[in-house]
Amino acid sequence: xxxxxxxxxxxxxxxxxxxxxxxxxxxxxxxxxxxxxxxxxxxxxxxxxxxxxxxxxxxxxxxxxxxxxxxxxxxxxxxxxxxxxxxxxxxxxxxxxxxxxxxxxxxxxxxxxxxxxxxxxxxxxxxxxxxxxxxxxxxxxxxxxxxxxxxxxxxxxxxxxxxxxxxxxxxxxxxxxxxxxxxxxxxxxxxxxxxxxxxxxxxxxxxxxxxxxxxxxxxxxxxxxxxxxxxxxxxxxxxxxxxxxxxxxxxxxxxxxxxxxxxxxxxxxxxxxxxxxxxxxxxxxxxxxxxxxxxxxxxxxxxxxxxxxxxxxxx
Amino acid sequence: xxxxxxxxxxxxxxxxxxxxxxxxxxxxxxxxxxxxxxxxxxxxxxxxxxxxxxxxxxxxxxxxxxxxxxxxxxxxxxxxxxxxxxxxxxxxxxxxxxxxxxxxxxxxxxxxxxxxxxxxxxxxxxxxxxxxxxxxxxxxxxxxxxxxxxxxxxxxxxxxxxxxxxxxxxxxxxxxxxxxxxxxxxx
Numbered sequence: 001x002x003x004x005x006x007x008x009x010x011x012x013x014x015x016x017x018x019x020x021x022x023x024x025x026x027x028x029x030x031x032x033x034x035x036x037x038x039x040x041x042x043x044x045x046x047x048x049x050x051x052x053x054x055x056x057x058x059x060x061x062x063x064x065x066x067x068x069x070x071x072x073x074x075x076x077x078x079x080x081x082x083x084x085x086x087x088x089x090x091x092x093x094x095x096x097x098x099x100x101x102x103x104x105x106x107x108x109x110x111x112x113x114x115x116x117x118x119x120x121x122x123x124x125x126x127x128x129x130x131x132x133x134x135x136x137x138x139x140x141x142x143x144x145x146x147x148x149x150x151x152x153x154x155x156x157x158x159x160x161x162x163x164x165x166x167x168x169x170x171x172x173x174x175x176x177x178x179x180x181x182x183x184x185x186x187x188x189x190x191x192x193x194x195x196x197x198x199x200x201x202x203x204x205x206x207x208x209x210x211x212x213x214x215x216x217x218x219x220x221x222x223x224x225x226x227x228x229x230x231x232x233x234x235x236x237x238x239x240x241x242x243x244x245x246x247x248x249x250x251x252x253x254x255x256x257x258x259x260x261x262x263x264x265x266x267x268x269x270x271x272x273x274x275x276x277x278x279x280x281x282x283x284x285x286x287x288x289x290x291x292x293x294x295x296x297x298x299x300x301x302x303x304x305x306x307x308x309x310x311x312x313x314x315x
Numbered sequence: 316x317x318x319x320x321x322x323x324x325x326x327x328x329x330x331x332x333x334x335x336x337x338x339x340x341x342x343x344x345x346x347x348x349x350x351x352x353x354x355x356x357x358x359x360x361x362x363x364x365x366x367x368x369x370x371x372x373x374x375x376x377x378x379x380x381x382x383x384x385x386x387x388x389x390x391x392x393x394x395x396x397x398x399x400x401x402x403x404x405x406x407x408x409x410x411x412x413x414x415x416x417x418x419x420x421x422x423x424x425x426x427x428x429x430x431x432x433x434x435x436x437x438x439x440x441x442x443x444x445x446x447x448x449x450x451x452x453x454x455x456x457x458x459x460x461x462x463x464x465x466x467x468x469x470x471x472x473x474x475x476x477x478x479x480x481x482x483x484x485x486x487x488x489x490x491x492x493x494x495x496x497x498x499x500x501x502x
Binding site for chain 1: 335338344346
């Protein structure tokens with residue numbers, strides 16, 4: 001990068017941050033540490049666990065995924081537990097190639113088919129191909145598209161190019177809902193996460209989502225970077241009245257973590273975001289831990305993990 | 316957490332001001348700081364193995380200094396009560412002193428064992444009570460209750476504090492987050 005263009009990069013970041021405000025790193029980290037001290041027991045815990053189940057995007061994103069695996073994942077999504085009290089999950093999240101199969105298994109349910117697209121996880125292929133991938137997934141039956149932004153463009157300060165790409169994908173989505181993955185672990189700073197959140201939110205439609213991670217990079221969702229994003233959503237909503245959804249993904253494996261994320265939502269965005277139309281968890285092994293904890297709350301005893309069907313261990 | 320700025324955007328849809336709802340959709344569980352200390356309304360004198368009312372019939376009130384609320388009434392012993400206690404002790408001493416040493420030992424060992432079972436709790440409580448208003452760290456308390464070269468378990472102090480609080484109520488010992496524990500100086 002030459003001197004001039006790095007100068008331009010700094011200028012465009014400064015200009016955007018001037019407009020949207022910066023993030024107080026120490027403050028954010030103190031705040032999220034406090035979220036882990038709330039008293040969540042008994043009925044309040046049970047409500048949280050069940051709500052978390054209903055917010056899950058049950059995910060499998062592996063090279064070895066097959067139609068058979070997607071079929072069993074869909075069965076699990078429909079009926080996560082023998083307990084009729086446990087709601088179905090919100091969506092099943094898979095690669096575009098498998099959308100047709102998932103759509104067949106979920107046709108008679110309210111469970112959404114979500115597909116990652118746009119050269120997931122890097123986003124580094126020509127825009128025309130990425131748009132085509134989105135169109136194919138939607139015509140195959142995807143209700144929701146999880147796109148990745150081109151982090152390279154963002155870090156180079158090419159903000160309008162980033163927004164143009166998102167807009168092109170929005171258009172390709174048609175009626176499908178869009179989730180924009182920022183891949184926060186590649187954005188380095190909280191300021192950058194806030195900046196990317198605003199760029200995405202300005203380009204997407206009301207009811208679309210922003211999402212932390214692909215689950216394929218070194219880092220993934222943490223309470224702190226999720227907090228930066230939901231505060232961006234809050235500020236954007238208060239300024240414009242446009243409600244954007246949030247989806248933390250990757251690294252959320254235990255029920256306890258999930259409850260901490262919900263506490264953050266409750267105390268930052270309020271009750272309107274405590275449902276699956278505005279908040280989702282991208283996860284696979286989280287579901288089994290939630291089911292274990294629900295069972296424990298009801299019977300008072302922990303069951304061995306192998307009593308709960310395995311979905312996918314990774315992600 | 317973020318620097319408040321105005322965001323350059325078109326005015327809110329429909330002209331109404333967007334608001335966040337912090338309602339009661341998901342309530343947390345209560346997290347009470349105090350356990351019920353189970354105080355009786357009235358305490359008598361313990362003389363001759365049983366509780367008896369004071370001969371004077373006088374009681375005094377024990378007041379919570381924080382709220383000035385009366386906690387309980389406690390018997391006020393007069394000279395007649397002290398005499399009664401003295402005579403009860405005198406009466407008990409004759410059969411006690413006639414007991415063979417081994418029999419007396421049984422009683423004393425039993426009492427000693429009961430105290431020994433709680434020795435570390437007593438030691439922690441003593442360390443805190445003799446220094447009211449001072450914050451003692453985990454290291455300070457470990458130094459008080461463990462001998463040289465004794466193995467210290469990682470959560471031993473927390474466990475003892477918990478055991479003491481269970482008996483005396485949660486406010487008996489105050490947590491000073493990140494520093495240690497203290498007992499408030501009596502006001």
